[in-house]
Amino acid sequence: MRAIGYTQPGVLRLASRNQNDITIRYPELGGLGGALGARSVVLDGEIVCFDDAGRPSFAALQHRMHISSPARAAALAQTSPATYVIFDVLWLDGASLMGQPYAQRRDTLATLGLAGAQWRVPEHVAGDGAALLAASAEQRLEGVIAKRLDSRYEPGRRSGAWIKIKNVARQEFVIGGWMPGQGRRDTRIGALLLGVHHGGDLYYAGRVGTGFSERELDRLARLVGPRQASPFSAAGPPPPRDAVFCSPRLVCEVEFTQWTHDGQLRHPSYKGLRDDKPAEQVVREDTLAAAVATSPTWVAGHVAEVDILAVKATVVGAAGEPAGLIVEEVSATSARTRVEGRELVLSNLGKVLYPEGGFTKRDVIDYYAAVAAVLLPHLRGRALTVKRYPDGVAGKAFYEKQAPRHPPDWVQTVTLPSERGGQVDYILAQDRATLVWLANLAALELHTPLALAGATERPTTMVFDLDPGAPATIIECCHVGVVLHGMFANLGLDSFAKTSGSKGLQVYVPLNSDDVTYAQTKPFARQVAELFAQTEPDLVVARQAKSLRPGRVLIDWGQNDPHKTTVCAYSLRTRERPTVSTPVGWDEVRAALNSGDPDQLVFDPVQVIERVAAHGDLLAPILSLNQALPAHIASG
Numbered sequence: 001m002r003a004i005g006y007t008q009p010g011v012l013r014l015a016s017r018n019q020n021d022i023t024i025r026y027p028e029l030g031g032l033g034g035a036l037g038a039r040s041v042v043l044d045g046e047i048v049c050f051d052d053a054g055r056p057s058f059a060a061l062q063h064r065m066h067i068s069s070p071a072r073a074a075a076l077a078q079t080s081p082a083t084y085v086i087f088d089v090l091w092l093d094g095a096s097l098m099g100q101p102y103a104q105r106r107d108t109l110a111t112l113g114l115a116g117a118q119w120r121v122p123e124h125v126a127g128d129g130a131a132l133l134a135a136s137a138e139q140r141l142e143g144v145i146a147k148r149l150d151s152r153y154e155p156g157r158r159s160g161a162w163i164k165i166k167n168v169a170r171q172e173f174v175i176g177g178w179m180p181g182q183g184r185r186d187t188r189i190g191a192l193l194l195g196v197h198h199g200g201d202l203y204y205a206g207r208v209g210t211g212f213s214e215r216e217l218d219r220l221a222r223l224v225g226p227r228q229a230s231p232f233s234a235a236g237p238p239p240p241r242d243a244v245f246c247s248p249r250l251v252c253e254v255e256f257t258q259w260t261h262d263g264q265l266r267h268p269s270y271k272g273l274r275d276d277k278p279a280e281q282v283v284r285e286d287t288l289a290a291a292v293a294t295s296p297t298w299v300a301g302h303v304a305e306v307d308i309l310a311v312k313a314t315v316v317g318a319a320g321e322p323a324g325l326i327v328e329e330v331s332a333t334s335a336r337t338r339v340e341g342r343e344l345v346l347s348n349l350g351k352v353l354y355p356e357g358g359f360t361k362r363d364v365i366d367y368y369a370a371v372a373a374v375l376l377p378h379l380r381g382r383a384l385t386v387k388r389y390p391d392g393v394a395g396k397a398f399y400e401k402q403a404p405r406h407p408p409d410w411v412q413t414v415t416l417p418s419e420r421g422g423q424v425d426y427i428l429a430q431d432r433a434t435l436v437w438l439a440n441l442a443a444l445e446l447h448t449p450l451a452l453a454g455a456t457e458r459p460t461t462m463v464f465d466l467d468p469g470a471p472a473t474i475i476e477c478c479h480v481g482v483v484l485h486g487m488f489a490n491l492g493l494d495s496f497a498k499t500s501g502s503k504g505l506q507v508y509v510p511l512n513s514d515d516v517t518y519a520q521t522k523p524f525a526r527q528v529a530e531l532f533a534q535t536e537p538d539l540v541v542a543r544q545a546k547s548l549r550p551g552r553v554l555i556d557w558g559q560n561d562p563h564k565t566t567v568c569a570y571s572l573r574t575r576e577r578p579t580v581s582t583p584v585g586w587d588e589v590r591a592a593l594n595s596g597d598p599d600q601l602v603f604d605p606v607q608v609i610e611r612v613a614a615h616g617d618l619l620a621p622i623l624s625l626n627q628a629l630p631a632h633i634a635s636g
């Protein structure tokens with residue numbers, strides 16, 4: 001359980017995340033105040049009860065979490081003692097440390113000498129995240145957390161500077177209602193209805209009906225409160241028809257096997273109530289152990305801390321390399337790094353390419369290195385066009401199809417006919433080293449055709465590029481996208497969405513068929529666009545004419561052409577601040593539409609790295625899902 005420790009000379013006060021005073025529950029921790037002598041300190045850490053094997057035991061801790069009797073707390077301190085595992089210091093002798101980088105705060109924490117029978121500071125390790133995670137799995141621990149070494153402490157905010165990486169699927173959920181029991185439970189709670197927050201709304205995540213004791217069922221019946229209307233968003237999965245709803249204020253911990261594709265829990269088991277976390281802060285946290293083996297998910301400069309609790313760790317990629325690059329500075333303007341065994345010379349890493357965000361070339365390189373595992377599958381085998389900004393987004397830019405002269409000999413190219421005659425040698429971004437090389441050239445945007453270079457007339461997917469004309473925004477694109485999604489579903493076709501990273505939304509319909517060419521997909525896309533323009537003329541246009549654009553969404557069907565490219569998933573975009581073309585779920589599209597807030601679908605590089613760590617590649621199905629166009633379209 002997360003706890004903030006406030007110490008004055010000889011005295012300790014403990015507070016939960018929602019600032020409830022929990023000092024009375026853990027009398028064995030009181031000696032920490034004396035251990036700090038005359039110093040005044042604010043600490044951050046976790047209160048843990050360990051089992052006989054030395055592993056954290058939530059079951060043992062749960063008995064301690066709701067105690068109000070000093071005598072009972074003293075007895076439990078003997079039979080189920082707690083340990084305060086401290087990983088941060090926020091304030092020291094009258095001075096706030098929250099503005100300092102985490103690495104500096106850790107150094108300060110180490111000087112306090114906090115090593116007692118019931119409190120400790122875990123060791124921290126920079127790098128070797130995969131080994132740490134594997135070790136935590138072998139010891140059957142819940143998982144680890146990655147945290148940026150340069151991050152500041154942001155109280156009350158879930159920062160993008162850290163991510164959880166779990167070996168087991170276990171997290172908090174909001175209780176939004178219950179189902180009456182059956183058999184011997186027909187007059188009491190049979191299952192709890194669970195939810196997680198997203199975009200300000202509570203989404204139904206399934207029910208849990210196992211793991212309860214009779215005593216716990218009696219306690220829950222007293223606590224759930226009076227009935228009310230459903231607290232769950234209509235944009236998400238619906239709760240059961242016979243559900244009884246309650247105020248969504250209680251939080252419980254649940255263990256489960258996995259999330260389903262539509263956001264429901266499989267095989268959940270109730271573990272207990274939590275009163276240390278406000279219901280409003282409960283969001284979905286995915287299991288990531290499998291993802292770590294295949295994708296680098298975090299940028300350079302992270303710390304790994306591990307104790308028996310496994311409090312912190314870093315993540316590495318498939319090749320065993322850290323997601324962040326190890327860069328050796330050669331001079332003020334030159335550096336070098338090794339990627340997949342290949343040495344690259346880097347230049348001007350401190351150059352600011354996004355002035356408003358202070359985002360440097362080094363940041364660009366680190367971002368593309370970190371997302372390579374999910375980005376490369378969308379690039380491999382496709383003739384790449386890049387948009388380069390040598391002087392940053394405020395300077396001149398140019399599109400580049402032709403590969404630069406004298407690329408490294410390991411950079412692959414492909415020669416294809418040009419639309420204007422002649423031939424073009426395109427780059428093929430096949431590996432992480434090529435991505436880093438391109439980023440060093442300030443190739444900020446990556447654009448690809450819908451077809452592979454080996455079959456230029458056979459698109460692997462269709463795209464519907466939704467481009468809003470001011471004052472319309474991506475919210476209007478969401479409306480069109482949701483309708484498109486429903487239409488394709490009626491045709492038996494799955495579709496997937498990503499933001500453009502600029503103003504609009506793009507809807508993809510994967511095909512991956514050797515029998516489909518642009519001769520079928522482009523007319524089909526045009527028919528769809530023109531149909532929408534006819535049925536919703538005040539919202540949709542299917543032609544590029546500028547006079548038609550204001551306040552409407554252009555369905556740009558013309559992108560389904562062998563000579564056109566579309567910005568690639570996970571590519572940076574060149575706005576004032578760095579944004580990313582980001583795969584999104586249809587639940588997120590609906591949530592943004594319902595909220596009317598365009599900012600819900602704007603993602604920066606750090607947020608995208610965190611999303612990949614939590615959800616993997618939401619656009620991955622377009623690479624392999626085989627679908628057939630309706631028969632009358634496929635036949636022409």
